[in-house]
Amino acid sequence: MDGTPAASGAAPAVVPLRANREFRLLWVGQALSDFGTAMTSLVLPLVLLRSGYSTSATSVIGTAVLVTAMVLRMPAGYLTDHYSHRRLMLVADLARLVTVGAVAVWTYLDRLPIAMAVITVVVAQVGVELFRPSQNATVRRVVPAVQLGTAISLNQARAYAAGIVAPAVAGLLIAASLWLPFAIDAATYAVSALCVLALYRPLRRAEAARRADRDARAGAGEGAGGTGETTPGGADPARDAADSEEAVLAHMSGAGATSEPRERFLPRLTAGLRYVVRNPFLRTVAGLAAGENFAFQALAYALLLGIGREHDGAAAVGLAMSAAAITGLTGSLIAPFLQRRLRMQTVMASGPALAGVLLAVAWYTDSGIAFAAGYSALCLLTPVNGAVFGTILATTVPENIYGRTTTALGFVAEILQPLGPLAAGLLLSYLSLSGTAALFALAFALLAALALLMPSPPVTADAKTAAA
Numbered sequence: 001m002d003g004t005p006a007a008s009g010a011a012p013a014v015v016p017l018r019a020n021r022e023f024r025l026l027w028v029g030q031a032l033s034d035f036g037t038a039m040t041s042l043v044l045p046l047v048l049l050r051s052g053y054s055t056s057a058t059s060v061i062g063t064a065v066l067v068t069a070m071v072l073r074m075p076a077g078y079l080t081d082h083y084s085h086r087r088l089m090l091v092a093d094l095a096r097l098v099t100v101g102a103v104a105v106w107t108y109l110d111r112l113p114i115a116m117a118v119i120t121v122v123v124a125q126v127g128v129e130l131f132r133p134s135q136n137a138t139v140r141r142v143v144p145a146v147q148l149g150t151a152i153s154l155n156q157a158r159a160y161a162a163g164i165v166a167p168a169v170a171g172l173l174i175a176a177s178l179w180l181p182f183a184i185d186a187a188t189y190a191v192s193a194l195c196v197l198a199l200y201r202p203l204r205r206a207e208a209a210r211r212a213d214r215d216a217r218a219g220a221g222e223g224a225g226g227t228g229e230t231t232p233g234g235a236d237p238a239r240d241a242a243d244s245e246e247a248v249l250a251h252m253s254g255a256g257a258t259s260e261p262r263e264r265f266l267p268r269l270t271a272g273l274r275y276v277v278r279n280p281f282l283r284t285v286a287g288l289a290a291g292e293n294f295a296f297q298a299l300a301y302a303l304l305l306g307i308g309r310e311h312d313g314a315a316a317v318g319l320a321m322s323a324a325a326i327t328g329l330t331g332s333l334i335a336p337f338l339q340r341r342l343r344m345q346t347v348m349a350s351g352p353a354l355a356g357v358l359l360a361v362a363w364y365t366d367s368g369i370a371f372a373a374g375y376s377a378l379c380l381l382t383p384v385n386g387a388v389f390g391t392i393l394a395t396t397v398p399e400n401i402y403g404r405t406t407t408a409l410g411f412v413a414e415i416l417q418p419l420g421p422l423a424a425g426l427l428l429s430y431l432s433l434s435g436t437a438a439l440f441a442l443a444f445a446l447l448a449a450l451a452l453l454m455p456s457p458p459v460t461a462d463a464k465t466a467a468a
Helices: 021-050 060-082 085-109 114-142 145-176 180-197 200-223 237-253 265-269 271-278 280-308 313-341 344-365 368-396 399-413 419-430 433-452 461-467
Strands: none
Touching: 021 060, 021 085, 021 114, 021 145, 021 180, 060 085, 060 114, 060 265, 060 271, 060 399, 085 114, 085 180, 114 145, 114 368, 114 399, 145 180, 145 313, 145 368, 265 271, 271 280, 271 399, 280 313, 280 344, 280 368, 280 399, 280 419, 280 433, 313 368, 344 368, 344 433, 368 399, 368 433, 419 433
């Protein structure tokens, strides 16, 4: 009332994300990088086809990307937990800058060799696998727990926005010259690297603040006399439990190299996978996500092959994919709203349930539009799932094992994805598009039912704060 400072127990004001310099730097740098990457992934196959390579030879690019992602997913998490996030992100950006820049020069001067294209997509995927977990860990450092859901949603939104804008821009640039999209992509990696460089001091401050907070909690716990109660400015039992769990996991994963100098590399590499397997909630999420990702990938290829083989199918597929990207962007924007108002099980079940209904309509009416709408329904609610689980992981997984846990979870969740295109091709070989829609409707209905039976996630002090 009289302008005196607030009570010491009052919660500090939370800075809006738009005013969070560190998050803004990461978001802008990656928004540009996502845009450039989306252009390159679209233009590179077209350049090879124009250079006279067959479709089967050009498809090697997709296989190279998939194999690289699966091989590097867990090692990237290990590197994230043991090395500087800033350094890993810089290496990823600079490596992609060099390779994509080389492709731009080569395309300008001569016919692009397919070996060069394969090397480029492999290096690009290595960069993605290195950058993603380091970026997630950095966001966890610089964004308060109460804003993590919104931050993750905004990160997803930028990728969908790139998927909407990049194809149109790539078409204009290809009409001008084939090398221009690659040159612009290389420039976006340069901007992203500069944004990462600008994070150096803020990350050092965040690390110092976290250590000071840990020391303050430890000192307050000693002053409380071990009563086990939470007092203003004192120790939080939930946080103390989390710290104890972190210490155990540090021992398990070999992070405490001074106490366990002979810890083998393989146990440290697989510590995140073992954490997922031993955690009932994460184990269930990984299994259900593996089924959903397989069905999602199969549905995408069924849409591409089933509608694309019809008259004017290419244009119809293009419209369907654009609509799916728009719904994905919409889902990213509404994710924080739904995350605060729906149970986690309801969020997880909503996408498959809605897709199942629309695919049942596609089966009954033999409508390609309803089939495409089922795919768009999944794209609408997939970002909501990502925001929910990203927040849960960021607020419950100990930091010393966070990178390995998230990459291990992603590895298990995506392990069946390579079978999706094969499944779609086999279904369309024996069934019509409507018959395929009927099987997909049953599969997604089953996935929705399983999602409703999922266990609830663990709750920590940070998770309670984020839900407030």
